[in-house]
Amino acid sequence: MTAIPSPTIQLNSGHEIPQLGFGVFQVDPVETQRIVADALEVGYRHLDTAKIYGNEAGVGRAIAESGIARDELFVTTKLWNDDQGDPEGAFQRSLDELGLEHVDLYLIHWPVAERGTYVDAWKGLQAIAESGRARSVGVSNFQTKHLDAILAEGGIAPAVNQIELHPAFQQRELRGYLAPKGIHVESWGPLGQGKYDLGELTGFQAIADAHGKSVQQIAIRWHLQEGLIVFPKSNSKERMAQNADVFDFELSAEEMDAIRSADQNRRVGGHPDEIN
Numbered sequence: 398m399t400a401i402p403s404p405t406i407q408l409n410s411g412h413e414i415p416q417l418g419f420g421v422f423q424v425d426p427v428e429t430q431r432i433v434a435d436a437l438e439v440g441y442r443h444l445d446t447a448k449i450y451g452n453e454a455g456v457g458r459a460i461a462e463s464g465i466a467r468d469e470l471f472v473t474t475k476l477w478n479d480d481q482g483d484p485e486g487a488f489q490r491s492l493d494e495l496g497l498e499h500v501d502l503y504l505i506h507w508p509v510a511e512r513g514t515y516v517d518a519w520k521g522l523q524a525i526a527e528s529g530r531a532r533s534v535g536v537s538n539f540q541t542k543h544l545d546a547i548l549a550e551g552g553i554a555p556a557v558n559q560i561e562l563h564p565a566f567q568q569r570e571l572r573g574y575l576a577p578k579g580i581h582v583e584s585w586g587p588l589g590q591g592k593y594d595l596g597e598l599t600g601f602q603a604i605a606d607a608h609g610k611s612v613q614q615i616a617i618r619w620h621l622q623e624g625l626i627v628f629p630k631s632n633s634k635e636r637m638a639q640n641a642d643v644f645d646f647e648l649s650a651e652e653m654d655a656i657r658s659a660d661q662n663r664r665v666g667g668h669p670d671e672i673n
Contacts, residue, residue, distance in 0.1 A: 398465065401440035401641045406626060408556040409579040410526070410533040412501065414471055416621055417641065418443025418628035420585070421452055428632065429455025430462075435634040437463045439641060445583075445628045446495075447475035447506060448487065453494035461496055473502040475537060476522070478672070481505070481514035484521030492530065503531035504559055507672045508543035519547040519555075526553070535559070537585075538669045541574050548578070559583035562625065563590075564598055564616055564656055565663040583626040585666075588613055592665040600655040608646050611639065618643045619656050 403417040419441040424432055429452035433444065437459060446456045453474060460470060474495065480487035488503060503522060508515045522534040535557035536544070548554060558575055562568050562584035572582055589595065595612040596602045605612045613629075617640055620627035629640045648656070 398438050398463070399440055400442050400469070402644050403443070404621070406581055406624070408533050408581060409554060410556050412532045414502065414533075414626060415443040416626050417441075417617070417643075418445055418471070418626070419637070420445045420628040420630040421450060421456060422447070422585070422630055424450070424452055424630065424632065426452040426455055430458045432632055433459035434463065436637050437465060439634060439637045441637070441641065442469055443471040443628065445473045448477045448480070448491055449475070449506065453491055457495035457497060467497075471501040472497065473504065474500055475504040475506040476518060478507055478509045481509060481518040484518050484525065488525050488530070499530045499532065501532045502535060502556065504535045504537045504557070507538045508536070508540070508669055509672065515543065516546050516550060520550065520552070523552050533557075535580070538672070540669055541571065543669070544574070544580075554578050555580050557581045557583050557626065559585055561586050561664060561666045563587050563665075564595065564601070564619065564659050565589060565593060565661045566665070567657070567660040569660070581626060583628070584620055587620055587627045587629055588616055590665055593663070598659040601659060604648070604652050604655065610646065614639065614643050615648070618646065618648055619653065622648055622653060
């Protein structure tokens with residue numbers, strides 16, 4: 398199985414992450430092993446899961462049966478809201494589900510302000526990183542106020558912030574806050590989760606036609622050229638391959654500007670302040 402030619406990004410931990418990966422959000426646990434096995438066969442080497450998805454075990458089985466060396470894979474999982482008071486215990490349970498001795502990235506899934514535990518949870522993740530069982534640690538869905546709170550405690554900065562980001566919701570203000578701090582951005586819902594038609598965004602279909610690509614491929618290529626880490630999800634092996642077929646063309650500066658202008662500040666997922 399040949400790996401797709403994904404570029405890598407060096408995180409502030411010193412470890413590298415493939416810029417293009419495969420996500421398993423809302424993948425049926427019963428089907429996860431087969432779907433992840435397909436993704437690995439297509440050539441994906443970066444897998445993103447979470448405790449709340451309920452499919453860590455399926456991801457782990459696919460990895461175990463793939464025959465791919467562990468050091469060729471980058472595996473991410475996440476600390477769920479109810480577990481923020483015990484990140485060590487939750488992390489060990491995730492390792493057990495995955496059947497792994499370490500993960501490459503462990504994230505706080507949401508900054509649950511009502512519990513007021515995400516700051517302490519971040520201290521727990523730093524301890525996990527120091528143990529070597531998570532090569533890098535980071536956060537997900539954090540806004541500037543949440544990041545200010547954890548950075549005020551000292552210690553290491555998150556390696557990444559995984560946030561909703563797609564052509565209609567480009568989050569440039571938050572990205573501008575993160576970049577000087579060396580915190581890389583991961584895009585979840587990079588194609589808008591099917592809640593709008595990419596082809597309806599200004600200029601998108603014309604750009605796709607000019608390159609002989611789908612609007613989804615144009616969106617993925619845009620993420621890559623923006624320097625974002627992106628992991629589209631599909632249950633179809635054919636679509637997985639299409640999503641990875643984005644390295645034989647490049648968007649021009651004018652096309653990148655056109656996509657920038659398509660931003661509608663349109664959030665399609667939950668707002669971090671409303672998740673508990």
